[in-house]
Amino acid sequence: DVKVTQSSRYLVKRTGEKVFLECVQDMDHENMFWYRQDPGLGLRLIYFSYDVKMKEKGDIPEGYSVSREKKERFSLILESASTNQTSMYLCASSSFGQGDYEQYFGPGTRLTVT
Amino acid sequence: AQTVTQSQPEMSVQEAETVTLSCTYDTSENNYYLFWYKQPPSRQMILVIRQEAYKQQNATENRFSVNFQKAAKSFSLKISDSQLGDTAMYFCAFTHVNNNDMRFGAGTRLTVKP
Numbered sequence: 233d234v235k236v237t238q239s240s241r242y243l244v245k246r247t248g249e250k251v252f253l254e255c256v257q258d259m260d261h262e263n264m265f266w267y268r269q270d271p272g273l274g275l276r277l278i279y280f281s282y283d284v285k286m287k288e289k290g291d292i293p294e295g296y297s298v299s300r301e302k303k304e305r306f307s308l309i310l311e312s313a314s315t316n317q318t319s320m321y322l323c324a325s326s327s328f329g330q331g332d333y334e335q336y337f338g339p340g341t342r343l344t345v346t
Numbered sequence: 347a348q349t350v351t352q353s354q355p356e357m358s359v360q361e362a363e364t365v366t367l368s369c370t371y372d373t374s375e376n377n378y379y380l381f382w383y384k385q386p387p388s389r390q391m392i393l394v395i396r397q398e399a400y401k402q403q404n405a406t407e408n409r410f411s412v413n414f415q416k417a418a419k420s421f422s423l424k425i426s427d428s429q430l431g432d433t434a435m436y437f438c439a440f441t442h443v444n445n446n447d448m449r450f451g452a453g454t455r456l457t458v459k460p
Contacts, residue, residue: 265448272355274437275450290447322391333379333441335448337391 235259236338238323244344251310253341255323262328264306265335266290266298269320278321281306282328313345350440352451359428360459366413367423367454369438380414380421381439381448386431394436397421428458 239254255264263282267275267290277290279298287298295317299307306325310317320342324335349372359365371380382394397405397414404412409429413422425432438451 267450272452274350274352274452277447280447333443333448334381334393334396337383339390 236323236325236336238321238338238341240341241339242342242344244346245310245313246346247314249310249313249345251313251343251345253308253310253321253323253343255306255308255325255338256304257306257323257325257336258304259325259327259336260303261325261336262303263326263335264300265324265326266296266306266308267322267324268292269322269340275322278308310343313343315345317343318345319343350438350449350451352436352438352454354454355452356455356457358457358459359425361428361430363428364424364426365428365456367425367436367438367456369421369423369451371419371421371438371440371449373419373440373442375442377443379441379443380412381441382410382412382421382423383437383439383450384432385435385437385453387434391437395423425456430458430460432456433458 236257265280266278281287281300297309320340322340323338326335351370378399380397384394385391395407395410409426411424435453437453441448
């Protein structure tokens with residue numbers, strides 16, 4: 233089974249702090265994604281990566297950056313956390329080779345910025 | 347732009363009955379995939395069912411089936427013999443072939459009542 237893990241289930245940070253959210257997948261997937269999930273808005277794509285050191289902006293990249301130094305790991309960085317970044321963050325991965333475009337999700341990190 | 351609309355924010359159903367969740371999408375492309383994902387309370391998002399747009403036959407997975415109406419751009423999920431474990435948020439999603447950009451609806455919160 234594909235396993236996608238995220239470094240924390242719950243995180244509380246103060247405004248202005250730098251925040252790192254880590255995601256690791258164990259299935260050698262090329263593609264990795266960071267989403268933000270808010271009630272009534274569904275999942276919105278922040279960034280995705282289709283290869284090591286490659287990244288593409290999604291719909292809401294402002295205030296976020298990402299890093300992918302290794303194929304299995306994709307990090308989301310909040311350079312200076314703000315209260316409007318309080319949300320559930322979901323990581324996902326997928327493979328070109330599967331041909332079915334299914335994305336596999338991590339358990340999510342619920343971030344609260346106070 | 348691709349959009350996915352789920353018009354039912356919340357639904358409930360009695361155990362053992364059948365329920366249908368609605369989803370419409372908007373695209374000018376012809377080749378794409380549609381998905382229903384399930385997110386149980388405090389648990390990981392998992393794929394329920396997928397439909398390739400080029401296939402006319404509706405996908406079925408045990409108690410879950412879809413009604414795919416390509417011309418109407420409609421993709422509803424039917425859950426038969428509802429079980430308490432079906433209580434979850436359900437997200438409809440869409441992606442074009444050869445595209446990493448998966449679009450999600452806002453979600454429908456389904457509660458199965460005993």
